[in-house]
Amino acid sequence: MIAGPCAVETAEQILETARLMKLAGADALRGGAFKPRSSPYSFQGLGKEGLVLLAKAREATGLAIVTEAVDEASLELVGEFADVVQIGARNMQNYELLKRVGRLRKPVLLKRGLSATLEDLLLSAEYVLAEGNPDVILCERGIRTFSRHSRYTLDLSVVPAARSLSHLPIVVDPSHAVGRSDRVPSMARAAVAAGADGVMIEVHPVPGEALSDGRQALLPQQSADLIAQLRAIAAIVSRKAEALL
Amino acid sequence: MIAGPCAVETAEQILETARLMKLAGADALRGGAFKPRSSPYSFQGLGKEGLVLLAKAREATGLAIVTEAVDEASLELVGEFADVVQIGARNMQNYELLKRVGRLRKPVLLKRGLSATLEDLLLSAEYVLAEGNPDVILCERGIRTFSRHSRYTLDLSVVPAARSLSHLPIVVDPSHAVGRSDRVPSMARAAVAAGADGVMIEVHPVPGEALSDGRQALLPQQSADLIAQLRAIAAIVSRKAEALL
């Protein structure tokens, strides 16, 4: 369970979220310090200052830190502060960045591009693996389709497909895909039921004041209820897995 | 829980499947007598004879019958024999057929077209409702996208979206979407976890001998195990629903 805000905004915001997520049973804290945004005029993140705040939140709670790198310079900093380096969907085929991440000794969370096939995703993972870094975690976050009721179409069928083609773990980020907080719990439950190894959700203490993507963030209490449900579903799924042995 | 073969093939096949599905805890039996196939040279179904066999299976087991109508003539027969009339994805915008179904006094299972938006689906349901038939069940069965690891992309986000826009129940057919039996259970579980009101799965006593779509059919025992899992997940999802009251 990875939870946290889209972007690190202030010391209070990230510390409060981290404490509540720890109580809720999360394993890791997410939060962007470097934000790749479609428009150059949107909030681009706090940069190094954001990483320092994430490190303080780790000290205070023991949660692992997952945060994104977007280029050589940010990768150097992220590699220093984070426990897991995230490569976003827009950089999934930024092969030079992938090679650099492959020379790092940190786990990598590699998000599927908006129009990447599973084969594309596994080949991008291969760029990291081929440089000597064996710890790649795949992440489904929705693909571009004609469908309009959802921001992107969460393609959960990639979960069993990835499991039958690769040993790499796969997690699901439903928040970016559905783009509306009221539909996140349904899709998080579906992800775990489909067999995902983890779920990454956006949580914000005051979603209405978020500097990016507030509409899709859960309240801390909602995420605590959700995590309890997800653990119950995971138990059913794994019971079945055992039964097959 | 709706289960059964893609097509009705023989008296033995449909009766045996029906008995095993009843034992497995299914509520309804599916099986096509009229099959709309992409190629005119593929098996097109047994026609009226298939409906007679379905009716015998109902007598023997008490299971409700769900089967497809493809035009005026088949609709007349299906309306006579079936408990639920299915309108397939390829006919979702066959408005003349929808109007006729709207004048029937039977529930209708309306499958989402391969490239239909949720709005298109609800407007097609409206063709049925506007003629006076209030019993429309929506059905997600996968959409066409660029993704190649799955025959169609099962769009489970349509489940919470439909619930927030319409009172109509929604079921999910994962078998046609994934096209491979080993990935059907994952997606059936995900459908229930996403909040679907039901699941329709293909089951065949000897999948390798099926006249259509055998690759995606579960064995009866697999479907029994799956149904037990789905009921456990449904209980968790509905506990949450109660908690919100």
Place this chain on the structure above:
Amino acid sequence: MIAGPCAVETAEQILETARLMKLAGADALRGGAFKPRSSPYSFQGLGKEGLVLLAKAREATGLAIVTEAVDEASLELVGEFADVVQIGARNMQNYELLKRVGRLRKPVLLKRGLSATLEDLLLSAEYVLAEGNPDVILCERGIRTFSRHSRYTLDLSVVPAARSLSHLPIVVDPSHAVGRSDRVPSMARAAVAAGADGVMIEVHPVPGEALSDGRQALLPQQSADLIAQLRAIAAIVSRKAEALL
């Protein structure tokens, strides 16, 4: 060159359009009498009355008539009045209708469904051909993709692809795809340059007063200018074809 309004509305509208299209150099007149609409509450066409008006326009101008059939009943009427029977995108996989059209002795214009592959389209044509009707004209009218600047994405690459797989002629309908009259001429020119055997465009004497799809209709004068351009481009394309002999 097939031109005319989306729907037949009044005797004046269709006669005036027909006369102007004849002058502009068109070969056939399009106009719907039976309109399959996404919503049951939209204008559904004049029915038989519309066919009678189209026949009068043919008498007055000599233009061939292309109009759509949507079910058994309308097909009987359309078969009586029209020179070419159109099967719309939503009915491309209405196989019972295709079989009936296959038993007619009239050319059929078969529109590609919104999510049909070229293989699907050719197999649907096969339903008509297998019943003994050899005169099938394929029609590209746009597919559903994530792209939002156009109502549908006109897939012109299907033109050379169809030519390399089938002897059937292929025409293009840019009007429905782009959905905006100012972008229709560009795509009509592109269709001819790609090697299409014909183009079908919507024309209305007063687009702002059209009962359906007025935003995409050209004015008669615009379509006359366009037809002249298309003939010039066709000459270049066919000079090249000759050069290859």
Place this chain on the structure above:
Amino acid sequence: MIAGPCAVETAEQILETARLMKLAGADALRGGAFKPRSSPYSFQGLGKEGLVLLAKAREATGLAIVTEAVDEASLELVGEFADVVQIGARNMQNYELLKRVGRLRKPVLLKRGLSATLEDLLLSAEYVLAEGNPDVILCERGIRTFSRHSRYTLDLSVVPAARSLSHLPIVVDPSHAVGRSDRVPSMARAAVAAGADGVMIEVHPVPGEALSDGRQALLPQQSADLIAQLRAIAAIVSRKAEALL
């Protein structure tokens, strides 16, 4: 008219192609020295050596050089040797690279991502423009859809759409989209007829021996014939533009 091989391979290959393209009437020479490939095990380009060969070809022919940069290091080299810096589809949302290109004093050819909307493309151009570089050329090269007869679906409707939203010129690369040389001329003609400001095509003296994407490369003579046709179509399109004044 931009023509040339997918990748620079040898001195002979690039010089011969350049001389023939000059004769054929091309304005610029394309050829990759840094190749972003889906698999880390495919040919990745000659690097700086490739740029030197391109510069020699420019000296010998006067053709302008268009070649791709994939990261900070390659951008520095490409900026030194090329006349136009290409940013590929996979890097269209590599915002850090776009900002660096924005600080260069060279025109940029920005390819549309496989799943980028026109809005995404214009916002990526904005990253370059906002840094002070006004010379951005947009490039359509096909999008990911369900269609399987073509590697990607060339979305020519983006040409008139871009023209109505932006002053930036737009060119089309049909070679990567269709992926088969026999269908490239049709789509190149369609691009010009749709109003594109230019066309970029792959040409190789011996396509069967190309180290990447040989199946889509035209022979030099084929490209010479095509360029003549394209100029004739461009004349018709612009006559029409003048007629509207």
